[in-house]
Amino acid sequence: MKGYSKLTEGLLGQPMLEILTTVCALEAAGKKVYRFEVGDSAIDAYPHIVDAVKKALDEGHTKYVDSLGILPLREAICDYTKRKLGFRPDVSQVAIMPANSVIDFVMRSVVNPGEEVVFSDPGFAVYIAVASYLGMKAVKVPVLEKNDFRLNPEDLLARITDKTRLAIITSPQNPTGGVMTEAEMLRVAEIAKEKDIYLLSDEIYAENIYDCQHYSPAVVDQCRERTIILSGFSKGHSMSGFRLGYAIGPSDLIAKMGQMFETVYTCVPPFIQYAGIAALNTPKELMAERVSRYKKLRDLMVKRLNEIPGITCATPKGAIYVFPNITGTGLSSREFAKVVLEKAGVAVVPGCCFGEGGEGYVRLCYVRDEETIEEACAAIKKALTK
Amino acid sequence: MKGYSKLTEGLLGQPMLEILTTVCALEAAGKKVYRFEVGDSAIDAYPHIVDAVKKALDEGHTKYVDSLGILPLREAICDYTKRKLGFRPDVSQVAIMPANSVIDFVMRSVVNPGEEVVFSDPGFAVYIAVASYLGMKAVKVPVLEKNDFRLNPEDLLARITDKTRLAIITSPQNPTGGVMTEAEMLRVAEIAKEKDIYLLSDEIYAENIYDCQHYSPAVVDQCRERTIILSGFSKGHSMSGFRLGYAIGPSDLIAKMGQMFETVYTCVPPFIQYAGIAALNTPKELMAERVSRYKKLRDLMVKRLNEIPGITCATPKGAIYVFPNITGTGLSSREFAKVVLEKAGVAVVPGCCFGEGGEGYVRLCYVRDEETIEEACAAIKKALTK
Numbered sequence: 001m002k003g004y005s006k007l008t009e010g011l012l013g014q015p016m017l018e019i020l021t022t023v024c025a026l027e028a029a030g031k032k033v034y035r036f037e038v039g040d041s042a043i044d045a046y047p048h049i050v051d052a053v054k055k056a057l058d059e060g061h062t063k064y065v066d067s068l069g070i071l072p073l074r075e076a077i078c079d080y081t082k083r084k085l086g087f088r089p090d091v092s093q094v095a096i097m098p099a100n101s102v103i104d105f106v107m108r109s110v111v112n113p114g115e116e117v118v119f120s121d122p123g124f125a126v127y128i129a130v131a132s133y134l135g136m137k138a139v140k141v142p143v144l145e146k147n148d149f150r151l152n153p154e155d156l157l158a159r160i161t162d163k164t165r166l167a168i169i170t171s172p173q174n175p176t177g178g179v180m181t182e183a184e185m186l187r188v189a190e191i192a193k194e195k196d197i198y199l200l201s202d203e204i205y206a207e208n209i210y211d212c213q214h215y216s217p218a219v220v221d222q223c224r225e226r227t228i229i230l231s232g233f234s235k236g237h238s239m240s241g242f243r244l245g246y247a248i249g250p251s252d253l254i255a256k257m258g259q260m261f262e263t264v265y266t267c268v269p270p271f272i273q274y275a276g277i278a279a280l281n282t283p284k285e286l287m288a289e290r291v292s293r294y295k296k297l298r299d300l301m302v303k304r305l306n307e308i309p310g311i312t313c314a315t316p317k318g319a320i321y322v323f324p325n326i327t328g329t330g331l332s333s334r335e336f337a338k339v340v341l342e343k344a345g346v347a348v349v350p351g352c353c354f355g356e357g358g359e360g361y362v363r364l365c366y367v368r369d370e371e372t373i374e375e376a377c378a379a380i381k382k383a384l385t386k
Numbered sequence: 387m388k389g390y391s392k393l394t395e396g397l398l399g400q401p402m403l404e405i406l407t408t409v410c411a412l413e414a415a416g417k418k419v420y421r422f423e424v425g426d427s428a429i430d431a432y433p434h435i436v437d438a439v440k441k442a443l444d445e446g447h448t449k450y451v452d453s454l455g456i457l458p459l460r461e462a463i464c465d466y467t468k469r470k471l472g473f474r475p476d477v478s479q480v481a482i483m484p485a486n487s488v489i490d491f492v493m494r495s496v497v498n499p500g501e502e503v504v505f506s507d508p509g510f511a512v513y514i515a516v517a518s519y520l521g522m523k524a525v526k527v528p529v530l531e532k533n534d535f536r537l538n539p540e541d542l543l544a545r546i547t548d549k550t551r552l553a554i555i556t557s558p559q560n561p562t563g564g565v566m567t568e569a570e571m572l573r574v575a576e577i578a579k580e581k582d583i584y585l586l587s588d589e590i591y592a593e594n595i596y597d598c599q600h601y602s603p604a605v606v607d608q609c610r611e612r613t614i615i616l617s618g619f620s621k622g623h624s625m626s627g628f629r630l631g632y633a634i635g636p637s638d639l640i641a642k643m644g645q646m647f648e649t650v651y652t653c654v655p656p657f658i659q660y661a662g663i664a665a666l667n668t669p670k671e672l673m674a675e676r677v678s679r680y681k682k683l684r685d686l687m688v689k690r691l692n693e694i695p696g697i698t699c700a701t702p703k704g705a706i707y708v709f710p711n712i713t714g715t716g717l718s719s720r721e722f723a724k725v726v727l728e729k730a731g732v733a734v735v736p737g738c739c740f741g742e743g744g745e746g747y748v749r750l751c752y753v754r755d756e757e758t759i760e761e762a763c764a765a766i767k768k769a770l771t772k
Contacts, residue, residue, distance in 0.1 A: 002496075002551075002582050002583065002584060002612060003496075004495055004496060004639075004642065005494060005495055005496055005497055005498045005551075006498055007494055007495070007498075008494075008495055008642050011642060011645045011646065011649075012645075038450060040449055040450055044446055044448065045448055050443050050444075050448070053439075053443060053657075054440050054443065057436050057439060057440065058436075060430055061627065062430065062431055062436070062625065062626075062627040062628065063426055063626050063627045064424060064426055064626050064627055065627065098650075098651050098652065100649065100650050100651060100652055101650050101651060103650075104649065104650040108391060108393055108394075109390055109391055109393070109394055110388075110389075110390060110391055111391055112391045112392055112393075126649060129649045130649060130650075133646070133649065165388075165391075196388050197388065198388060226388060239448065240448075240449050240450050241447065241448040241449045241450055241451065241653075241655050241656050241657065242448065242655055243651065243652060243653070243654070243655050253390075256390065256394050256397060259397045259398075260397065260519070263397075263486065263490065263512060263515045263516060263519065264484075264486050264487050264489075264490040264516075264650075265484050265486055265487060265629065265651075266484065266486055266629060267627075267629070268629070269627050269628055269629050269655070269658065270627050271439075271627065272655065
């Protein structure tokens with residue numbers, strides 16, 4: 001009678017783990033590995049954010065709190081949304097939980113097994129993983145380099161059927177860095193309304209944007225009807241290890257997601273939630289300084305990659321990744337990743353880990369220091385040309 | 387097409403929230419409420435535990451780590467298990483995640499919708515909530531006051547069918563405080579083996595034990611075959627808000643649970659995991675001091691409750707609750723909770739929130755200060771006798 005449930009058959013794991021195993025073996029053998037595979041900043045969280053955690057600990061914020069989050073953080077998120085997007089959600093529309101939990105709980109709340117959820121290809125591996133283990137059908141919308149990696153709303157529309165319950169839109173996008181225009185976002189909101197489906201707007205990279213502006217489809221219904229904003233502090237505030245994110249959505253849905261979170265997690269540690277308040281109060285100059293620093297690193301990486309024969313790299317307008325086209329090398333994305341890891345000691349994620357549409361590309365997170373970028377690109381060049 | 391998934395129909399929420407709503411309304415109106423409903427200690431985490439978090443923050447442990455947890459904490463848990471239960475699991479058998487997630491992930495990994503999971507009645511509300519929203523059949527084993535609230539293994543055996551995949555055993559037990567004997571635990575392990583089912587041993591209260599010893603069925607298979615230990619730091623180390631727990635189980639199952647956790651949470655914040663290492667290194671005298679303090683509070687609460695007409699309260703051997711029999715008052719558990727909250731300002735959980743078997747009882751978490759216990763019991767007495 002022992003054995004595993006059917007659900008476990010749908011567990012994909014993270015496809016990039018195959019890279020990680022080799023990385024660990026190389027590092028254990030004393031080899032230097034330039035690690036560009038993890039979607040994380042080499043820059044630490046600002047000291048005022050860390051201090052906020054310490055202060056909250058000292059003040060005894062170490063006990064259970066409301067599953068939806070502490071009120072001052074939820075209010076701070078309402079204020080931030082007003083500043084950023086021009087509307088102020090009701091506090092009952094806000095739930096504090098890790099961003100990945102938002103994906104899982106939104107999908108579980110509005111999609112039945114066998115029904116359809118639409119999102120981009122290439123796209124964030126967790127959308128694929130959650131749909132798979134929940135037995136939902138993942139319908140992919142191609143996101144193409146020739147369209148600057150922006151999802152075309154009409155391509156989305158063409159894939160909505162009477163089984164579609166949810167569309168997920170990601171701008172800035174992971175892994176491509178594509179940023180959608182205002183007109184495109186408004187069209188997406190219109191399509192969701194016409195087709196009467198839910199719309200999850202993954203805005204985790206909203207603070208990682210260069211030479212352009214971030215738009216949200218949420219301005220249309222103010223998250224009161226069908227739009228759910230997913231955001232958090234990992235990417236915009238270098239707080240990946242804090243596991244602090246949030247959802248803004250219709251109050252009823254947020255209440256259901258809160259019940260799920262209560263059941264499996266109870267609440268986000270309160271002393272961590274105070275770090276979120278501090279993060280939202282980060283001085284504008286510091287935020288601008290970070291964006292400017294990231295942009296310089298992006299530009300350096302794009303420049304160096306384009307100097308390598310067989311690689312062409314577009315300049316992404318958002319997120320923290322470059323997504324170079326490696327078809328000129330004659331290698332598949334998996335082969336490329338293997339070669340540069342073994343011969344150059346550079347860890348990247350094969351594009352195919354983000355869906356079929358990622359084949360021919362690899363993802364590198366460029367928030368490393370200049371020296372690391374220079375050395376790694378030189379090593380890739382050498383490995384590919386010898 | 388919009389609407390919620392079938393899964394949401396199974397969301398129970400926490401039945402004690404009905405109490406919480408009234409508590410909040412009373413407190414907002416400036417009324418003093420004696421709060422015994424939350425299963426949390428009024429005593430804070432020891433300073434060396436809080437300091438460990440601060441130190442880890444200073445050392446920059448603020449980035450993504452392995453979903454299964456940081457190696458030094460997993461090793462420390464192996465060592466602790468060796469000291470406590472006499473066997474040392476392999477580190478691949480240990481996953482760091484909140485205790486509630488362990489319940490959810492174990493159930494999802496080994497039970498299909500429609501199949502059966504067996505646990506005690508009364509029992510922890512999260513077992514019921516998870517079975518409900520996952521569409522599993524919860525089969526209840528009565529845990530009776532006349533048997534000192536210990537689950538009788540033969541009652542468990544009688545309820546195992548060919549659809550049973552998992553039994554959950556809880557000792558010390560929530561809400562009753564019952565503690566099973568060594569013979570009973572060994573018999574449970576034997577039954578699980580005979581029937582070839584998984585066995586989840588919820589040992590979250592293993593450090594909250596008085597005048598007796600904690601036994602685990604895991605000593606039989608050392609968590610290598612079918613037994614999964616669930617434990618954590620919320621109850622034994624007053625770290626409820628840290629959301630730090632762990633599972634010890636067969637490596638294969640732990641890997642699957644790790645994949646689930648990776649998908650919905652990525653990892654427990656690393657700086658919190660360092661608090662777990664500090665907690666496991668708490669000097670014995672401090673641990674003993676805490677147990678002794680809790681015991682005094684328990685004894686006071688039992689004494690005072692037994693002085694109230696209509697109430698009889700057994701002395702629980704473990705956990706952090708008393709579970710008085712209130713049938714002598716002529717009130718249902720829900721009525722009793724309503725009366726003492728409205729008339730005495732004392733918040734308790736109606737026993738029926740833990741299953742039908744909890745009717746006729748209420749749960750109070752006694753880890754409060756003496757004055758609070760004295761005042762609350764006096765207020766209950768007054769409210770019930772006037």
